[in-house]
Amino acid sequence: MLKNKLNTRLFVTFSLATLLILNCFSATWDVPADQKEKKSYIKFDKQTSSQGEVLYNANCASCHGNPGKNNILKSLNPIPPDLSGKSSQALSDGDLQYILNTGRGLMPNFKNVISAEDQWKVISYLRGFNPNYVQELSKFDPNKSKLVKLTAKFDSKANILTVMALADEKSGKIPIIKAEIAVFVKRYFGNMQIEKTVLTDNFGKAQVVFPKDLPGNKTGDLEVLVKLFDENYGEVQTTNKLAIGVPTDKPALNEKRAIWNVLAKAPIWTLSLYLLGVFAFILLLLYLLNNLRKLYNSKTI
Amino acid sequence: MLTQLKIEKITSDLLKPIRLTKSFLIWMGFLGASLLVCLFAYFLQLRDGMVVTGLGDYVSWGMYISNFVFFVATSLIGMLISAVLSLSGQKWATPLARIAEIIALAFAAVAGLVIIMDMGRPERLLNVFIHGRIQSPIVWDVTVVTIYVLVSTLFLYIPLIPDLKICSEKLEKLPPFARNLYKFLSLNWNNTIEQKKLIKDSTRVLAIFIIPIALAIHTVTSWLFANTSRAGWDSTIFGPYFVSGAFVSGCAAVIIAMYFFQKNYKLQDYITDFHFNKIGQLLALVSLVYLYFNLNEYMVPGYKMKLAEAKHLKELFSGSHALLFWSTQLLGLIIPIILLLFKKMRKSGPLLIIAAFVLIGSWFKRYIIVFPTMEHPFLPIQNVPLNFKIYTPTLVEILVTIAPMILVLIIITILSKIIPIIPIHETIEQLEELEENKK
Numbered sequence: 001m002l003k004n005k006l007n008t009r010l011f012v013t014f015s016l017a018t019l020l021i022l023n024c025f026s027a028t029w030d031v032p033a034d035q036k037e038k039k040s041y042i043k044f045d046k047q048t049s050s051q052g053e054v055l056y057n058a059n060c061a062s063c064h065g066n067p068g069k070n071n072i073l074k075s076l077n078p079i080p081p082d083l084s085g086k087s088s089q090a091l092s093d094g095d096l097q098y099i100l101n102t103g104r105g106l107m108p109n110f111k112n113v114i115s116a117e118d119q120w121k122v123i124s125y126l127r128g129f130n131p132n133y134v135q136e137l138s139k140f141d142p143n144k145s146k147l148v149k150l151t152a153k154f155d156s157k158a159n160i161l162t163v164m165a166l167a168d169e170k171s172g173k174i175p176i177i178k179a180e181i182a183v184f185v186k187r188y189f190g191n192m193q194i195e196k197t198v199l200t201d202n203f204g205k206a207q208v209v210f211p212k213d214l215p216g217n218k219t220g221d222l223e224v225l226v227k228l229f230d231e232n233y234g235e236v237q238t239t240n241k242l243a244i245g246v247p248t249d250k251p252a253l254n255e256k257r258a259i260w261n262v263l264a265k266a267p268i269w270t271l272s273l274y275l276l277g278v279f280a281f282i283l284l285l286l287y288l289l290n291n292l293r294k295l296y297n298s299k300t301i
Numbered sequence: 302m303l304t305q306l307k308i309e310k311i312t313s314d315l316l317k318p319i320r321l322t323k324s325f326l327i328w329m330g331f332l333g334a335s336l337l338v339c340l341f342a343y344f345l346q347l348r349d350g351m352v353v354t355g356l357g358d359y360v361s362w363g364m365y366i367s368n369f370v371f372f373v374a375t376s377l378i379g380m381l382i383s384a385v386l387s388l389s390g391q392k393w394a395t396p397l398a399r400i401a402e403i404i405a406l407a408f409a410a411v412a413g414l415v416i417i418m419d420m421g422r423p424e425r426l427l428n429v430f431i432h433g434r435i436q437s438p439i440v441w442d443v444t445v446v447t448i449y450v451l452v453s454t455l456f457l458y459i460p461l462i463p464d465l466k467i468c469s470e471k472l473e474k475l476p477p478f479a480r481n482l483y484k485f486l487s488l489n490w491n492n493t494i495e496q497k498k499l500i501k502d503s504t505r506v507l508a509i510f511i512i513p514i515a516l517a518i519h520t521v522t523s524w525l526f527a528n529t530s531r532a533g534w535d536s537t538i539f540g541p542y543f544v545s546g547a548f549v550s551g552c553a554a555v556i557i558a559m560y561f562f563q564k565n566y567k568l569q570d571y572i573t574d575f576h577f578n579k580i581g582q583l584l585a586l587v588s589l590v591y592l593y594f595n596l597n598e599y600m601v602p603g604y605k606m607k608l609a610e611a612k613h614l615k616e617l618f619s620g621s622h623a624l625l626f627w628s629t630q631l632l633g634l635i636i637p638i639i640l641l642l643f644k645k646m647r648k649s650g651p652l653l654i655i656a657a658f659v660l661i662g663s664w665f666k667r668y669i670i671v672f673p674t675m676e677h678p679f680l681p682i683q684n685v686p687l688n689f690k691i692y693t694p695t696l697v698e699i700l701v702t703i704a705p706m707i708l709v710l711i712i713i714t715i716l717s718k719i720i721p722i723i724p725i726h727e728t729i730e731q732l733e734e735l736e737e738n739k740k
Contacts, residue, residue, distance in 0.1 A: 075684050263434045274435045274444075277517070281448050284510050288455055291503045295462070296488040298495050 029091070031098045038094035039138035041234070042117065044124035052125030055118055059110065067129045076106050084129030093135075096123050112184070112191060116235045145234035148176065152183075152226050152240050159212055159244075161194075165204040165228050175204025179230035183208045186223040200228075216245020304736050308729050315721045315728070316471055318566035325718060332711050339704035342697045343418065351421040353697045359682055360675040360692035364702045365419035367667040371550065372412035372705065373446070373522045374543065374663065378551025379405025379453055380515035381587075384508040393579045395731065396571050396723045400558050402457040403722065404551070407712040409450045409518075411705045418701055438524045445518040452514055456507050458486075459500060463726035466490040519544050526670070532609035533674035536602075542594040548587035549634070550663030556580055556656035558713065560649055562722055571723045574648060581647030584659065588638045595634070613677045621691075622673050629669055633662010 042048055057066075060083075065071035067084035081088050091099070100119050103109030110119065127133045147168045154161050161183060165176040179200045184191035200206045216222045222245040227237040254260075257267045346353050356363050382401035386394040417423045433440040469475075469483035490496060520540035527539035536542070559580070563572040602610040603618075617626045637655045640646045646655065672692045682690050694702075716722075 073684060259436045261436070263432075263436075266435045270436050274441065278444065278448075281452075281514075284506070285451070287506065288459070288503055291499050292459070292488060295490070295496050295499045298489070298491075298493060298499070 029095060029099055029104070031092075031095045035098040036092055036094045038097060039136050040093055040120040040123065041138045041140040041142050042120045042124070043137060044120075044127055044135050048121045048124040049128045050125075051118075052121035052123070055114065055122050056125050059114065060122070063106075067126065078105070080107070083126050088126075089130040089133070093120075093123055093127075096126070112182070112193065116229070140232075140234060142234060144232060145236050148228060148230075148233050148236040149173070150226055150228055150236055150238045152224065152238070152242075154210075154242050154244055156244060159210045161208045161210055161224070161226075161242075163200075163206045163208070163226055163228075165200050165206070165230075167233060175202065176200055176228070176230055176233060177202055177204065179204075179206075179228050179233065181206040181208070182227045182229075184225040184227070185214060186225065191225055210244065214245045215248040216243070218247060218249050219243060220245045220247035304733065307732060311728055311732070312467060312471055312725055314568070314570065315723050315725045316468065318568075319468065319472060319718060319721065320474070321718075324565070325714070329711070329714065332707050332714070336704060336707045336711070339700045339707060342700035343704060345697055346418075346421075346701060347423075353695060354701075355688075355692055355694045355698055357689050359678065359685070359689055360672055362419075362675055363672050363692050364668065364694045364698055365415060367664070367671045368702050368705060369412055369415040369419065370522055370543070370667040370671065371664050372408045372415055372709075373519055374547035374667070375550045375554050376405045376408035376412060376449070376453070377515050377519055377544065377547035378555055379456065380511050381548050381551060382555065383456060384511045384515075388505075388508050392731070393576060395727055397555060397559065397576065397580065398460070398727075399457070399720075399722050399724050400562065401551075401555050402453065403713055403716050404554050404558060406450070406453045406457055407709045407716070408554075409446065409453055410712070411709050413446055413450065414708070415705050418705070438521055438528050441521045442518075442525060445514065445521050449511075449514055449518045452507065452511055456504075456511055459503050459507065460724060460727070461720060462487055462490050462500060463492065464721050464724060466492075467725050468721070516540075516544060519547050526674075530679075531674050532613040532677050532679070533602075533670070536598060538594060538597055542591075542598050545587060545591040545594050546663065546666065549584070549591045550660055552580060552584040552587055553656040553659040553663065556584065556652055557660065560653045560656075562717065563649065566717075566722070568723060571728070577649045577652050578644065578647045581641055581652050581655075584656070585638060585641035588634060588641070588659070592634060592638060595630070609677060609679050613673060616673055616677065617669070622669065625665065626669055629662050629665040632658050633666060634659070637662075 063073045063076060063080045064083055065073065065080075067082060070082070072080055072082060083089075097116075097119055099107070100114065100122070101109060101111040114122065127135070144167075149164075149166045149168060151164045151166075152161055153164075163181050163183070165179055165181065166173045167176050177200060180197050181200060182197040183194045185194060186192075194210055195208045198206045198208060214222060220243050221241050222243075224240045224242050224244075225237060226240070227235070229235050254262075254265070257265045259267060259270070354363070354365075356365075379402045382394050383398040383405075387398065417426060420426065429440065429443055433443070465483050465487035469480050469487060472480070472483070475483075520543065523539040523543035526534040527536055529535070556577070559572050559576065562568055599614070603614050606614070616622050637659050640651070640655055646652065676690065676692060
């Protein structure tokens, strides 16, 4: 009996210790070596920093607070670090971008929310709080992405979108191999990814299977976003309007007359009740004023 | 002959208060000075913005809105006494009709100002007219309050026309411009049969129409709350609940006014114990109706205890607002009802004290309806300083709340100094009718 209790106690202590240790470990980020080394191809300057500040305030400040201002959302667990602090600044540019693209627990992943270029701008803003920081630019030439030709073709029988990624190099059109292709459909609030991110094959080709029941607009059009990401060619995206959705004709919530709509689209019943009331009042007023007029004139009679 | 004498006495008695007296000047001086202090507080609010108040993101409706509801409520009494009672042939209320109408007009007119005082940027009131949507209860409220003020003015003015003529003829030591103004406003009143019929018809039509208008103004005010889905407001009986509560505070206001007019204007022959007894009964009646609505309003959600409602009701019944809640309900409603059942309590002195408790209770009742709900939103309030979550009015806010009360007293005092507060013409008519019946 006693032994049992002791065992339980030991077990609890051990578990707590493990948890604590795990917790400590989880404060570091396992960033793959190649990601760690990544560097920005944009030069960090005043302009990128102030553009980054706008993005930071819109996407990050709610949790991380304003750098150095100690207004972090402390009720989260773990508490989001002040990104201008020492430990966060010790992370490499690549680390930071990796964290933004993967997220962890309460730290959201911004991969499909903030473009790579904008992510570098946020990082540029954060680096402004670190006087010791010296930027190393990546060798990547952003002009290379202008060479990319992305085409998307839809096979309506098999419901497959085939993406071809070619680069217009001087030596002629060459396929972009092993580039990440992510396909999205525009929805009301942001983009919805179709299937998973796939890699292009040796011909620069990648395929994504579409579901058959995606609601489109009245004529069934869907706005399909194809994003390519490649080490050499950077980030490129195209938008195509494809008539591959299910035609849906749901009037928008603000199309019909409704309580929540603008004045011009007020429901008939509200309009008529209101106007009827005001009209009745005007009649009453006219009747009374006429009586007063008669009263005033009646002396002479 | 005797009748003629009586008529002259009535006229001179009722006209007597219309003159400048020392006590009037002192009273007005006091009111004016207090108003200035409160206006300074309002100036601070205009200069520095709403940060000078205890209002914020979460509790954005506090003392000011409670005050607004209280003012609209009290103004409803004009409709009850001058319209409902007179249409139902309750003759005893005749001498009180004008007091009720003055109170109605003063409170309704100032209610509009109270709303503006709640705005950090009052010049944006114009936006209600430029961008207002007919679907919004706020627009309905602005509309009906304006209509009610206009109709109340006419309801005060039209029966007053014969008295204005009497004023222009009988008042002594009147500066000529004032005499001319009385004369002008009396619209050639000559006591002809046709004129009498015109006044009678107009008053009757007004008395009928002011009932739906008054109901509308307070029902719409209640919809400002009930049309939002929030704990403590999301109720289908808010309209009648507010209207019945309005009669309670209005009756109390009339009793207090009656008391002071009787004493200061020497009207003991016109406002008698009989009237106090009657209006005491009326107060008991409307309070009982209000109690009944209170029972419904708290019993139904209290039985179901839905999540947000439960939190709200617990705070009221036994939590941080319990003291305020129970003292308001007991001192402002339940104990007065019990006391009012006794005839001894319906004499002028005790009734004044009861009415004062009821009136103050009515104010706090609105306060309790407004701000605790704001402290209990459906989504929990997180990560904000304590003073965002818990509403505490500031001194500036309290002073700005008092300003309209002073303004109402000023309006009532001035009106009672320029028009006879007991209708002379109607009192004489009633007397003549009485004599006619005797013969």
